[in-house]
Amino acid sequence: MDDLKKRLNQPSVESRQEWVGKLISYLAIILIGGLVGTILVFLTFKGVALFKNNGVSVWHFLSSTDWQPSHHHYGALPMIITSFSVTVLSGIVALPLALVVSIAITEMLPKKIYQFFQPLIELLVGIPSVVYGYLGLTVIVPYLRQLFGGTGFGILAASCVLFLMILPTMTSMTIDSLQAVPQKYRQASAGLGATRWQTISRVIIPSAKSGILTAMVFGMARAFGEALAVQMVIGNTTVIPKNLMESSATLTSVLTTGIGNTVMGTASNNALWSLALILLVMSLAFNLLMRLASKKGAK
Amino acid sequence: MRPERVDKIATGVILGLAGLVGLIILSLLIYILAMGIPHISWHFLTTNAESFTAGGGIRDQLFNSLYLVVLTLIVSVPLALCAAIYLSEYAPQNRWTRMLRLAIEVLSSLPSVVVGLFGYLVFVLQFGLDFSLLAGALALTILNLPILTRSCEDALRQVPYLQRQAGLGLGMSKWRVTTKIVLPAALPGIITGAILSAGRIFGEAAALIYTAGQSSSAISYTDWNPFSPTSFLNPMRPAETLAVHIWKVNSEGLVPDARAVSNGSAAVLIITILLFNLVARYVGHRIKQRLTK
Amino acid sequence: MQTSTALETKNLQVLYGEKHVAHDINLKFPKNKIIALIGASGSGKSTVLRSLNRMNDDFATVKGEINFHGVNINQPKVNVYRVRQQIGMVFQQPTPFPMSIYENVIYGLRLAGEKDRKVLDQRVEESLRQAALWDEVKDQLKASALALSGGQQQRLCIARTLAVRPEIILMDEPTSALDPVSTSQIEDTLVQLKEQFTIIMVTHNMQQASRSADWTAFMHQGHLIEFDETATIFMNPREKKTADYLSGKFG
Numbered sequence: 063m064d065d066l067k068k069r070l071n072q073p074s075v076e077s078r079q080e081w082v083g084k085l086i087s088y089l090a091i092i093l094i095g096g097l098v099g100t101i102l103v104f105l106t107f108k109g110v111a112l113f114k115n116n117g118v119s120v121w122h123f124l125s126s127t128d129w130q131p132s133h134h135h136y137g138a139l140p141m142i143i144t145s146f147s148v149t150v151l152s153g154i155v156a157l158p159l160a161l162v163v164s165i166a167i168t169e170m171l172p173k174k175i176y177q178f179f180q181p182l183i184e185l186l187v188g189i190p191s192v193v194y195g196y197l198g199l200t201v202i203v204p205y206l207r208q209l210f211g212g213t214g215f216g217i218l219a220a221s222c223v224l225f226l227m228i229l230p231t232m233t234s235m236t237i238d239s240l241q242a243v244p245q246k247y248r249q250a251s252a253g254l255g256a257t258r259w260q261t262i263s264r265v266i267i268p269s270a271k272s273g274i275l276t277a278m279v280f281g282m283a284r285a286f287g288e289a290l291a292v293q294m295v296i297g298n299t300t301v302i303p304k305n306l307m308e309s310s311a312t313l314t315s316v317l318t319t320g321i322g323n324t325v326m327g328t329a330s331n332n333a334l335w336s337l338a339l340i341l342l343v344m345s346l347a348f349n350l351l352m353r354l355a356s357k358k359g360a361k
Numbered sequence: 362m363r364p365e366r367v368d369k370i371a372t373g374v375i376l377g378l379a380g381l382v383g384l385i386i387l388s389l390l391i392y393i394l395a396m397g398i399p400h401i402s403w404h405f406l407t408t409n410a411e412s413f414t415a416g417g418g419i420r421d422q423l424f425n426s427l428y429l430v431v432l433t434l435i436v437s438v439p440l441a442l443c444a445a446i447y448l449s450e451y452a453p454q455n456r457w458t459r460m461l462r463l464a465i466e467v468l469s470s471l472p473s474v475v476v477g478l479f480g481y482l483v484f485v486l487q488f489g490l491d492f493s494l495l496a497g498a499l500a501l502t503i504l505n506l507p508i509l510t511r512s513c514e515d516a517l518r519q520v521p522y523l524q525r526q527a528g529l530g531l532g533m534s535k536w537r538v539t540t541k542i543v544l545p546a547a548l549p550g551i552i553t554g555a556i557l558s559a560g561r562i563f564g565e566a567a568a569l570i571y572t573a574g575q576s577s578s579a580i581s582y583t584d585w586n587p588f589s590p591t592s593f594l595n596p597m598r599p600a601e602t603l604a605v606h607i608w609k610v611n612s613e614g615l616v617p618d619a620r621a622v623s624n625g626s627a628a629v630l631i632i633t634i635l636l637f638n639l640v641a642r643y644v645g646h647r648i649k650q651r652l653t654k
Numbered sequence: 655m656q657t658s659t660a661l662e663t664k665n666l667q668v669l670y671g672e673k674h675v676a677h678d679i680n681l682k683f684p685k686n687k688i689i690a691l692i693g694a695s696g697s698g699k700s701t702v703l704r705s706l707n708r709m710n711d712d713f714a715t716v717k718g719e720i721n722f723h724g725v726n727i728n729q730p731k732v733n734v735y736r737v738r739q740q741i742g743m744v745f746q747q748p749t750p751f752p753m754s755i756y757e758n759v760i761y762g763l764r765l766a767g768e769k770d771r772k773v774l775d776q777r778v779e780e781s782l783r784q785a786a787l788w789d790e791v792k793d794q795l796k797a798s799a800l801a802l803s804g805g806q807q808q809r810l811c812i813a814r815t816l817a818v819r820p821e822i823i824l825m826d827e828p829t830s831a832l833d834p835v836s837t838s839q840i841e842d843t844l845v846q847l848k849e850q851f852t853i854i855m856v857t858h859n860m861q862q863a864s865r866s867a868d869w870t871a872f873m874h875q876g877h878l879i880e881f882d883e884t885a886t887i888f889m890n891p892r893e894k895k896t897a898d899y900l901s902g903k904f905g
Contacts, residue, residue: 069736070725076534076735083536084451090443091461094506098464101479108482159382166379170372181638186386188634190564192604193627197389199611226386257368287472289567290608314474321478321571338478349470527749527811529709531762531818532739542751
């Protein structure tokens with residue numbers, strides 16, 4: 063019996079396995095956490111170098127409209143405005159249309175049609191953004207040129223491309239949130255004599271609100287951070303655009319074209335990293351917004 | 362207006378708009394495929410790309426894309442799986458765990474350019490990997506980790522607690538229960554997630570232009586020594602992928618047949634991603650069959 | 655002291671977060687007996703049972719002592735895996751692993767490193783006989799365990815637990831998912847088993863307790879109300895609450 067006593071108090075093969083397993087899995091998660099920390103720290107350091115080493119003030123950087131790195135003018139406002147414009151434009155158009163398509167699919171059309179559309183939406187979600195950009199370059203830009211004159215490149219073209227890119231993602235997320243509304247709500251509402259539209263507008267959309275909101279923020283975050291597809295159709299001129307048809311540049315498009323053409327450590331290179339920092343901060347802000355949106359639904 | 366009338370109008374408007382949107386998107390998809398598929402030929406898929414003359418293929422770009430997916434999965438799957446095991450099996454419910462989850466969420470919301478720039482800064486410059494497949498694979502790993510961790514965690518959580526309980530009740534360690542009982546049951550879900558993520562990284566370009574690079578060196582497909590600089594397996598060589606190729610050809614390319622090459626490449630990209638989705642679906646379907654048997 | 659004690663709890667308390675689900679449970683489980691824990695749902699009987707081999711470690715805070723062979727096993731430094739090998743558990747739902755009958759039975763042994771084919775074969779037969787399943791499955795040991803009926807699966811799970819040769823077997827409503835025929839087969843099996851094992855069983859089925867248990871503990875809202883020989887509890891309960899419960903006034 064003393065033997066058993068000893069055995070109960072001693073570690074065994076299982077204890078060792080447990081220790082090793084816990085260690086391995088913990089190391090993996092710590093690595094990911096550390097990676098995120100490293101990314102934030104590195105990009106922040108690079109991003110503030112312009113203000114610390116090159117004597118550019120943060121306010122000037124954010125408010126000046128003059129971006130000419132070769133003449134040491136670092137005003138990021140044109141890119142900030144353009145980035146927000148394309149994001150808001152594409153989001154505003156995509157939200158109602160994603161909602162309309164989702165309602166049609168979940169509430170109106172027979173289930174069979176959904177089974178046909180679901181893989182198609184999945185495919186559209188998976189199509190690389192470069193392909194959307196290429197589509198913009200070969201279809202949307204020439205079409206806009208024909209319609210409005212000018213070059214066709216600009217905010218409108220970029221918004222169209224981003225709209226096409228985020229619509230499938232937003233639709234699939236909206237469909238999920240509509241489908242998550244319990245069937246009994248629909249039945250209860252119908253049982254009270256409500257028409258289908260009354261049920262949709264008064265019961266289903268309000269109860270799926272947080273999911274729909276999350277989908278919108280998610281889509282806009284993707285639009286804000288998209289680089290190549292936008293770069294292909296925006297025209298890449300770093301001035302404040304006077305209208306939607308004029309060539310301009312976003313934070314991401316300047317970054318993609320600029321990083322390769324500047325030398326590490328120079329002021330003009332640092333300025334690009336400061337643009338990257340704005341992108342990073344914005345992606346954190348979108349993340350926060352998404353948390354708020356989904357918390358709203360939890361209540 | 363009577364509610365019935367409003368209902369009719371709303372239904373009409375919604376179905377009309379949805380149909381219109383569907384039609385536009387469907388026609389664009391068909392347009393891309395119709396423009397590209399005629400250009401896909403054995404010659405196109407197996408010939409080297411040209412820089413200044415027409416008639417180039419996409420052999421190296423296609424191979425690079427696939428190879429990069431494989432390299433990325435080799436790094437990211439074990440890492441994501443272990444992290445997912447921690448989250449689903451070990452993580453206590455406390456502030457630290459919530460922080461780690463938040464970190465993963467932050468990672469998943471980073472724009473791919475930002476990830477690419479970080480990769481450029483750290484992998485390419487700091488680690489001295491230069492523009493290389495390895496640097497590209499590491500950047501793609503960063504993009505892939507959060508999505509993959511989440512899908513692995515979901516797959517592990519789908520396994521009923523009863524199964525774990527049975528193992529624990531026999532005096533097995535939790536790690537043993539996880540690797541011997543939970544993991545086999547979750548495997549199809551994990552594989553589905555990995556394939557879907559493979560589709561996503563296959564088409565990624567923004568994270569690669571400053572990590573894997575925008576050009577390819579001359580490579581030989583008969584040189585199987587991964588340390589030889591001309592070997593197609595060498596992870597240290599710069600490599601342009603298919604998605605980067607489309608961007609490159611259109612933004613600064615000089616080939617006269619850029620349209621044809623891009624059309625063909627875009628179609629190949631879409632078809633490959635469709636294949637990834639179909640395989641993932643098939644695997645997912647197989648699980649269902651196995652579970653209901 | 656006619657019968658020795660297999661397991662003893664002293665001031666056992668279980669908390670889920672802030673919620674107290676079991677208060678000051680003092681029980682002495684006699685050796686080689688079947689002991690039933692009864693009570694309404696939410697009385698804490700399953701919680702107490704699961705605490706006995708520390709299956710609650712991840713979910714709850716368990717305070718107090720659980721003494722097994724003079725060791726308080728409710729301490730972090732005690733090897734929880736060896737505790738569970740000594741105090742096995744059978745659950746409400748049959749939980750066969752997706753492998754053959756044979757592999758299911760020797761699963762625990764294999765993990766312990768046993769490789770000798772003879773020992774394994776012999777242990778499979780012994781355990782399946784003890785669980786009264788041998789005659790039904792001896793010709794199909796290589797068949798998938800998932801093909802067995804619910805009652806057979808549960809007896810297989812009992813055999814799987816027996817194969818590790820524990821001293822005590824905890825059973826959490828082992829027949830609640832089964833039909834009456836399978837239930838009575840398992841009850842018969844239990845009576846056979848108590849010659850070698852001590853069985854502690856949670857049940858909401860009072861007939862089952864009165865039929866198979868030697869001792870019965872009645873729990874109510876997290877408190878142990880009464881613990882005595884089954885005959886005494888059922889015929890002559892000391893507490894009014896016990897009498898009320900047994901006569902169906904609540905629960």
